[in-house]
Amino acid sequence: MAQEAQGAIQDPIIRVRDITVQFGSTRVLDGLDLDVKRGEILGFVGPSGAGKSVLTRTIIGLVPKVAGSIEVFGVDLDSSNSSQRRNVERRWGVLFQQGALFSSLTVRQNIQFPMREYLRVSQRLMDEITMAKLAMVGLKPEVAERFPSELSGGMIKRVALARALSLDPDLVFLDEPTSGLDPIGAGDFDDLVRTLQRTLGLTVFMVTHDLDSLYTACDRIAVLGNGKIIAAGSIADMQASQHPWLRQYFHGKRARAVVT
């Protein structure tokens, strides 16, 4: 167990090399390298429109890339066959920016959807696990029979997280999980991600604009700019950085409000 853990730390769970993504003639990502280590919460920041969501969507295979390679769980996603790919997809969960819940299914059916597809378990177990997941993301059991259109923004994010976690993935992608939440709700969400990361041993890849999240939830921070990673490291490294955008980001008016 310990040896395996040692080995795991050495090879990253996501390994992105020399990725280039282009839309028409605009180059969004330009030879980008990124490693995400097993068991960490990586906060991913950058100016609006820098391509944070594009990178996330490229890794999970929704945006085609021009060049480069992506390895997730040690599997090269380009050279893998469809069953290997399915295996990888089973082991990750994705929380989309708007939740992307299936609007014609109830919360319970939404959470059970991946289970139904991938596992052969009884309805009773699925129902019980659904209740457990709802409790984990801090929702009451009554929510289970509601439709997504009957939920508030914060509840949608929580349900979407519960769905992303429904197969007990090793890796979750969170695309701006705290955007659109009130500060208290956002703080709760950060705590929730931390708790779940500890209890389930998750690796979390989190795109965020929220300084609070970076301070309280993230182990490591990567900064995107000009299609490349311009800095990666702990929050202290970021504050010490001399890069102009980072200085503005971490020492601006809003940042001071968070630190003090």
Added chain:
Amino acid sequence: MSGDPKLERIAKGNALALCATGTWTASFAPALERMVADAEKLAGGPQNIFIDVSEVAKLDTFGAWLIERLRRSLTKGTVEAQIAGLSANYSSLVDEVRRVSATPVVETSTITISGMLEQIGRTVAGLGGTVAGLVDMLGAVLAAVAHVLIHPRSFRLTSTVHHMEQVCWRAVPIIVLITFLIGCIISQQGIFHFRRFGADIFVVDMLGVLVLREIGVLLVAIMVAGRSGSAYTAELGSMKMREEIDALRTMGFDPIEVLVLPRMLALVLALPILAFLGAMAALYGGGLVAWLYGGVDPEAFLLRLRDAISIDHFIVGMVKAPVMAAVIGIVACVEGLAVQGSAESLGQHTTASVVKGIFFVIVMDGVFAIFFASIGM
């Protein structure tokens, strides 16, 4: 290290140990569930039971929950079941699961005869509501027309022209093609059957009356209901879903005036044009077949057509067109604005828009038939 999960029973003095080993994760859930169900039968026995999880290689929510479920069912009665040998890695997960109440709220949807009857009753009662909704929309549209007539500057010309392009100009090729083919078919069938009586030439009468009075406008109206009515419902419905219509309202705009009126007007102008073009294409197709298949040369066809058809037939067809357009437009807009939050609802209302649109078009056609018969046209 990892491997198939097992749950072994080992007697230790007067206690019974259930030793869980292997990988207790979601992939093994069916096997785990069976083992746990088996072990649950031990409940109510005399011995104390503890569940030893020290040998578990990997645990996730599924495994943790099944261990917790086992513990709960064994705890019933006087004996207390304990979980032993929990590693620090997993204790927080098991604690988390322990807080979950085990009573999932499951809705029961059984189909009963009374339920079905109730459904039928509600649907029939809903018909009245449908008609009321259509009348309501008609009133709102007329009020918007009145408002636009008083304040002509609030009329949205650009939007109307845009919708005209969508429902009229872009529909011309398909409408002309289909009505042309229908004209060919009517003519061919007519000649085929009339030839037995030596009445080939009467196919021109039939074609003229049928195309100008009925088929031309009815066919075009049905196609427009399917093509443009559904598009209107889907557009308005997705705007409703994304609160765009609420946004318009809060800015002080009337959605009827901004969204519905240009669409209605475009449709009311488009359908007569399309019906005219469709009728011409059908006559052309019919004439072509009469010539090539029936040996009626074009000159004879035109002469016969002039004798057989009065302007009344043409007027009857053209009068119906804008009314049918209004019916299709109103149905489409009512359904579009009735869409609720889900994608399923959008699909249902789009279907309803086309079905009801076609239904009301045919009903209107029947009403017109009675009306024109009474006034002798």
